[in-house]
Amino acid sequence: MATPRELDAFLANVERRAYKTAWFAVHNEENALDIVQDAMLKLAESYGDRPPEELPALFQRILQNTIRDFYRRSKVRNLWTTVFSALGGQGDTDDEGDLDRIERLRDPNSEQQEQPDAALEQRQMLQILENELAKLPARQREAFLMRYWEGLDTAETAEAMGCSQGSVKTHCSRATQALAAALKAKGIQL
Amino acid sequence: MTHETHRPTPSQDDLLAKAMVNVLDQSTDSLPSQITARLAQMREQALAHQKQWQSALQLAGQGTQRAIGGLFGDSFGSATDWRRWAGSLGALAVAAIFMFWQAQNQVEQLASEDSALLSEVLPPTALIDKGFQSWISSDTLDDQQ
Numbered sequence: 018m019a020t021p022r023e024l025d026a027f028l029a030n031v032e033r034r035a036y037k038t039a040w041f042a043v044h045n046e047e048n049a050l051d052i053v054q055d056a057m058l059k060l061a062e063s064y065g066d067r068p069p070e071e072l073p074a075l076f077q078r079i080l081q082n083t084i085r086d087f088y089r090r091s092k093v094r095n096l097w098t099t100v101f102s103a104l105g106g107q108g109d110t111d112d113e114g115d116l117d118r119i120e121r122l123r124d125p126n127s128e129q130q131e132q133p134d135a136a137l138e139q140r141q142m143l144q145i146l147e148n149e150l151a152k153l154p155a156r157q158r159e160a161f162l163m164r165y166w167e168g169l170d171t172a173e174t175a176e177a178m179g180c181s182q183g184s185v186k187t188h189c190s191r192a193t194q195a196l197a198a199a200l201k202a203k204g205i206q207l
Numbered sequence: 208m209t210h211e212t213h214r215p216t217p218s219q220d221d222l223l224a225k226a227m228v229n230v231l232d233q234s235t236d237s238l239p240s241q242i243t244a245r246l247a248q249m250r251e252q253a254l255a256h257q258k259q260w261q262s263a264l265q266l267a268g269q270g271t272q273r274a275i276g277g278l279f280g281d282s283f284g285s286a287t288d289w290r291r292w293a294g295s296l297g298a299l300a301v302a303a304i305f306m307f308w309q310a311q312n313q314v315e316q317l318a319s320e321d322s323a324l325l326s327e328v329l330p331p332t333a334l335i336d337k338g339f340q341s342w343i344s345s346d347t348l349d350d351q352q
Contacts, residue, residue, distance in 0.1 A: 021254055028253060032246040033235035050245055057253035065258035143230050150231075165224040166231060193220045196227055207226040 023069045028057055031073070031167070035080055038162050041151045042084045052087055056080040077163050078177040084155075142205050149199040153192055156180075160188035161196075 019027070032053065039049035056079045064075050150158055156178070163174045164185065174189075175182045200207060217225070324331050333339050 021257055024257055025250065025254055028250045029247075032250060033238055033243070036238070036242065036246060037231070037234055046242070050242070050249070053246065054249040054252070057249050058256055061253040061257045063258060065256075139230070139233065143234055146227060146230055147234060161224065165221075166228045189224070190220050193224045193227070197223050207223055 018066050019069045019072060024061065024065060024072070027069060027072045027076075028060075031076060032057070034162075034166055035076070037147075038080065038166075039084060041147065041158060041162070042155065043087060044151060048087060052080070052083050056083045059083070073167060074169060074173040074177050077167055077169060077174075081159055081163075081177065142200070145200060145203055145205065146196065149196050152199075153195060157188045157192035157195070160185050161192035164189050165193075 035053045035056065036049055039052040040046065043049055043052065056076065059079045060072070060076050064072070064079075067075065150161075153161070159178055160174060163169045163177060164171065169177065171182045171185050174185045178185065197207065324334075
């Protein structure tokens with residue numbers, strides 16, 4: 018059974034990556050935070066009595082399910098928005114969303130110019146990598162982040178994703194190749 | 208963080224992925240302070256809802272029930288058992304009232320006998336005198352004849 022201290026340590030270790038994972042999926046700061054909050058609460062309320070070693074896989078599964086729930090809710094909300102926009106002739110909301118997204122993808126940090134060249138290059142690489150990750154198919158991104166960023170093994174990733182280990186390997190390989198190709202196309206060699 | 212780094216022969220994909228997640232790690236280090244503060248707040252909130260503590264309370268409740276069960280039987284606690292217990296207690300109460308009523312009757316009877324004896328002109332010691340008793344019985348037989 019995980020003690021409060023163990024759960025605290027686990028969440029503290031995983032929360033930032035969880036936020037970024039959610040952000041890659043939903044491209045919105047507030048929504049990403051909401052998703053992480055839901056996932057943390059679900060883990061604590063439903064699985065807080067589990068051994069600490071089970072927490073990483075459980076949390077990833079909850080996080081991915083919460084992201085999927087968000088997609089589902091968004092789809093329903095977008096459907097109604099489309100219906101009302103069609104009736105009312107106002108479609109500004111989606112445009113604003115797109116503009117925000119483009120702004121975010123551009124988002125040149127003012128501090129960049131003060132950074133040395135290496136740090137700037139690193140920051141640009143990170144920006145490109147984040148953008149490319151966000152563009153990946155959801156399942157590939159899930160597999161890649163869980164397997165490599167969270168360090169789950171193939172079996173744990175497969176369990177968290179609800180698919181076979183073979184599928185995990187395929188998703189991971191495709192994601193890695195796609196990211197490497199995108200970076201190479203922008204002149205970045207890892 | 209628990210990146211997998213101990214694979215004996217990492218494939219090209221693994222090496223590429225590892226290089227990428229090393230870059231990604233920087234993104235978590237440079238998160239804005241308002242986001243890290245929100246994350247810490249969420250963590251606190253989640254810890255306050257940890258299942259373990261609810262379970263601990265439930266376990267304490269179960270422990271008490273088990274202790275009572277040890278005294279009155281293991282099945283103490285279910286709705287059916289409560290009905291059975293209530294029935295038994297009712298029967299016990301009826302039996303206690305009946306016994307009390309009987310004892311009261313007995314006491315009252317003795318009291319009335321005592322008062323009758325004390326109010327009699329004949330002294331009580333005469334009743335335990337054998338000669339007097341035989342005289343009474345012979346007198347009664349004579350009356351019957």
